[in-house]
Amino acid sequence: MSGAEVGPLIRSSTRPGVRFGHVSFVWRPRVVVVTLALIAATFLLFCVSIAVGDFRLGLDRVIATILGRGDAVDEFVVMDLRMPRALAGLIVGIALGVSGALTQSLARNPLASPDVLGITGGASAVAVFLVTVSGGASAAIAGSVGLSTAALAGGLGTGLLVYALAWRRGIDGLRLILIGISANAVTQAVTTWLLATADIRDVARAQAWLVGSLDNRSWDEVRVAFWCTLVLMLVVMAIAFQFKPMHLGDEVAAGLGVRYVAVRAVLLLCAVLLAGAAVSAAGPVPFVALMAPQVAMRLVGTPTPPLAASGVVGALLLIGADLVARTALPVALPVGVVTAAIGGPFLVYLLVRANLRQRA
Numbered sequence: 001m002s003g004a005e006v007g008p009l010i011r012s013s014t015r016p017g018v019r020f021g022h023v024s025f026v027w028r029p030r031v032v033v034v035t036l037a038l039i040a041a042t043f044l045l046f047c048v049s050i051a052v053g054d055f056r057l058g059l060d061r062v063i064a065t066i067l068g069r070g071d072a073v074d075e076f077v078v079m080d081l082r083m084p085r086a087l088a089g090l091i092v093g094i095a096l097g098v099s100g101a102l103t104q105s106l107a108r109n110p111l112a113s114p115d116v117l118g119i120t121g122g123a124s125a126v127a128v129f130l131v132t133v134s135g136g137a138s139a140a141i142a143g144s145v146g147l148s149t150a151a152l153a154g155g156l157g158t159g160l161l162v163y164a165l166a167w168r169r170g171i172d173g174l175r176l177i178l179i180g181i182s183a184n185a186v187t188q189a190v191t192t193w194l195l196a197t198a199d200i201r202d203v204a205r206a207q208a209w210l211v212g213s214l215d216n217r218s219w220d221e222v223r224v225a226f227w228c229t230l231v232l233m234l235v236v237m238a239i240a241f242q243f244k245p246m247h248l249g250d251e252v253a254a255g256l257g258v259r260y261v262a263v264r265a266v267l268l269l270c271a272v273l274l275a276g277a278a279v280s281a282a283g284p285v286p287f288v289a290l291m292a293p294q295v296a297m298r299l300v301g302t303p304t305p306p307l308a309a310s311g312v313v314g315a316l317l318l319i320g321a322d323l324v325a326r327t328a329l330p331v332a333l334p335v336g337v338v339t340a341a342i343g344g345p346f347l348v349y350l351l352v353r354a355n356l357r358q359r360a
Contacts, residue, residue: 031300031309038299038312045316046090049323050082088217088225088281089319089335093288095229095278097296097314098236100289101305102271105247106264107176110350113290114155114275117180120284121187122158123151123276124210127283128191131206132198147209148221148280152228155279158183159272163265212285212336214322225281232270232277233311239263240307247304285336287343288314288321294350317342 018027047066051057055077064070065078096114103112114120130150162183166176191210195203242263245253253260275289292314293305300309321338 028300028302031302031306034300035306035309035312038296038309038316042090042312042316042319045319045323046086049086049089049319050078052323052327053077053082084217084219084222085214085322086319087222088214089322090315091222091225091229092214092278092282092285093292093315093318094233094311095225095274095314096285096289096318097292097311098233098307099271099274099278100291100314101293101296101307101310102236102267102274103289104293104305105243106268106271109174109177110294110354111290111347112177112180113287114159114271115284115286115289116177116184117159117162118183118185118187119155119159119162119272119275120279120286121184121191123155123279124284125187125190125194126154127151127209128194128206131209132194132202148224152273152276152280155276156272158187159268159275163268208334209283211334212283212339213334214282215334217281221281225277228277229274232274236267236270236307239266243267283334283336285318286340287346288317288339290350291343291346292317294346 047059047062051059051062057074057077061070061074062078065074070078100113103114103117104110106112127147127150130147162176162180165183166172166179168175195206198206242258245256245258246260246263250260278285293310295317296309296313297303297305299313300306317339318335321342322335325335325338326332
């Protein structure tokens, strides 16, 4: 091999590093550029989502109002009527995207997501129980902690149960997924039984919640989802550097000084709580947590789902789906209908691709 051939080979296999004090990371320009482009696209779609409605606004008026320079009418339309819904879509999308990236990375399987592992199913079962079973303890719980908090607790309980059942001196990705699928089937069966035996008026209320919707979001719901997501994201960021070596295997991670059992448990708990916070704010919006990490991974060109880009793609998907659901269709529909219509074919694509890889 000549020297002219050796030079490019060495440069392509060596990435520059960046160090800030005791923290260092590899500089990947494509990841940074694509993530910034996704953030810009998300902000643009966020403003378009606010601008489009019965009372149309220009993007310049929306941005001016967000910056505090709008008139009284624009401020009422933007801040009081449309901002809570748009912010709920943004926060829920980020939470689902990061939650999906964590579960897929921990399980080392692109099919793993809070939907598949039964986390959203557990949250839905608890919420439907409180809606359909009137009186007694259910009414007391719904009245004291609220439906959203109870759903969050249901998702957390299901996630911890799946993790405990999958634990055998460690977590195997395939075992985690199989137990998660079983848990999801059980929670769906419980939900179906509750709907089949409930009063028809309660069933209508529960079905509206089960589809996943951003309709009529309030500032109180947005604040709860925001603070939950922010705290959990800070925890994920604090231990993300210990997460990277785990992609090389448990033995290599242990050799590098990573306490992989504790790190994996904390990250899985964060993934469960992020999914629970999203479900408590908007209901079980399907397939966003499955699609966002896979789309982000292909856009930035990394071998594993990138956390930041997955969150941004999740927000982009959810805001875009909500915009389509309420403006592009003959009848306004919940956002969950649109994400399900997109996510179903995407799941088939992943299954076919995995099957072709096994045959190759």
